[in-house]
Amino acid sequence: MSQLLDDRVLSSIGKSAAPQAELVTRRDIRKYAVATGQRLRKFVDGDEAPPLFHIALFWDVVELDELLPDGLSVDPLLPEFPLKRAMAGGWNIHYHRPIVPGDELVMTRTLSNVFEKSGSRGPLIFYELTRDVKTRSGDPVLTEKITRILR
Amino acid sequence: MATLSINSIKAGDSLPTRELVCDTVQLFFYNAALWNAHRIHFDAPYATDVEGYPGLVVAGPLIGDWLTQCVLEWMGDSGELVSFEFSNRRAAYVDDPLVSGGEVLSVDAETGLVTLDLHVLNEEQEVIAPGQAVVRFPLD
Numbered sequence: 400m401s402q403l404l405d406d407r408v409l410s411s412i413g414k415s416a417a418p419q420a421e422l423v424t425r426r427d428i429r430k431y432a433v434a435t436g437q438r439l440r441k442f443v444d445g446d447e448a449p450p451l452f453h454i455a456l457f458w459d460v461v462e463l464d465e466l467l468p469d470g471l472s473v474d475p476l477l478p479e480f481p482l483k484r485a486m487a488g489g490w491n492i493h494y495h496r497p498i499v500p501g502d503e504l505v506m507t508r509t510l511s512n513v514f515e516k517s518g519s520r521g522p523l524i525f526y527e528l529t530r531d532v533k534t535r536s537g538d539p540v541l542t543e544k545i546t547r548i549l550r
Numbered sequence: 551m552a553t554l555s556i557n558s559i560k561a562g563d564s565l566p567t568r569e570l571v572c573d574t575v576q577l578f579f580y581n582a583a584l585w586n587a588h589r590i591h592f593d594a595p596y597a598t599d600v601e602g603y604p605g606l607v608v609a610g611p612l613i614g615d616w617l618t619q620c621v622l623e624w625m626g627d628s629g630e631l632v633s634f635e636f637s638n639r640r641a642a643y644v645d646d647p648l649v650s651g652g653e654v655l656s657v658d659a660e661t662g663l664v665t666l667d668l669h670v671l672n673e674e675q676e677v678i679a680p681g682q683a684v685v686r687f688p689l690d
Contacts (some may be wrong), residue, residue: 427583434579435615436570439622450618450631456564456609469596471589489637490614494630546637 403522405514411478415509421456421533423448425500430479448498450503452543453532456498457506476510482524482549492543503535511544524549553628556662556687559654565624565666567651568614570607573680574644580612604643610638612678617668617681620650629685632663636681640672647673655682662687 425445429470431452432442448456461472499503512527526547534542572580574592581591589596597603614636621631642648647662652668668681 430579431583434576434583435612435619436576437619439619450634451611451615455584458586461587463647466587469601470589470593487638487640488610489635490611492632493633493637510570521671 403524404488404513408478408480408513411476411510411511412513413511414476415507416476418505419457420503420505420506423498423500423502423504423510424454427456428452428498445500450492450494452498453504453506456504457530458531459549476508476528477526478513480524480526480549482522484550486523486550488548490543490544491546492541494541498540504532504540504542505535506530506532518550521550553627554624554687555561555628556657556659556664557690558672559664559687561654561656561659563654565652565654565668567649568616568620568623570648570650570670571646572612572642572644572648574606576607577606577612580609584609597643603643605643605645607674608642608644609647613638613642613679614681615668616648616650616670617652617679620652620668621666621683621685623684624652629664630688632684632686634683636668636679638679640676640678642670642678644670648678654682659689662689680681 428448442449449451465472509529511529514525516523528545530543597606617636649671652666655665655667657664664685667681669677670679672678
């Protein structure tokens, strides 16, 4: 079945990036809450982070000269895929406890799967990233699986 | 709004709908909060001329966030979010009128778990972002 995905791509399944540690501040929660149009005071005031705040918290801070012409950057965890155009993505998140100001969180990220399917308009590549967020002392905060589709 | 409890929720109950329009300021704030420089979100000539979109593209996870707001505003402080999933099925563009909403799929009074079906619709009534959430209510 696998025609697009060679051993070089498939051998990257299971690779993990170095853990990323971030400090949660009330100011960052408030900015995220305003940007997303939250209406609950606990979020707007920054007492607690909205459920998708971690997406902003762990977005890679890249330097200007690392940006590609489209404004994205190369993710060193990913192999070079034979298809380039990103389509829809999906997220599946399990929560263990809310994020609050002062939390020191550590996120580990693994390329958990790569596979191809034939779509109605040609082949598609799917890849899955698993992200695990814990406190610095190791208490689970959330786990998530992100699926991306390339065509 | 009355406080929800596990025994007051029934399969088929609707979650409140909300009209949502992402303008350029909100899209700028969102991508600034992430540190996301993807040009399709802020560079209109690039989005249309180079990538062929009809306008600036609303960031996918922002639409996902709106689904969580639909859940949390309905649920109130009595429930807790256990899991949430969504996907971005169609693109939305700056100033598109969108509506979020959902309904209760199932209620388990033994465990307090409630499963919700969620969506964001565009003006053509197409589901641009389907989602599902599981929330837990205390047992009465």
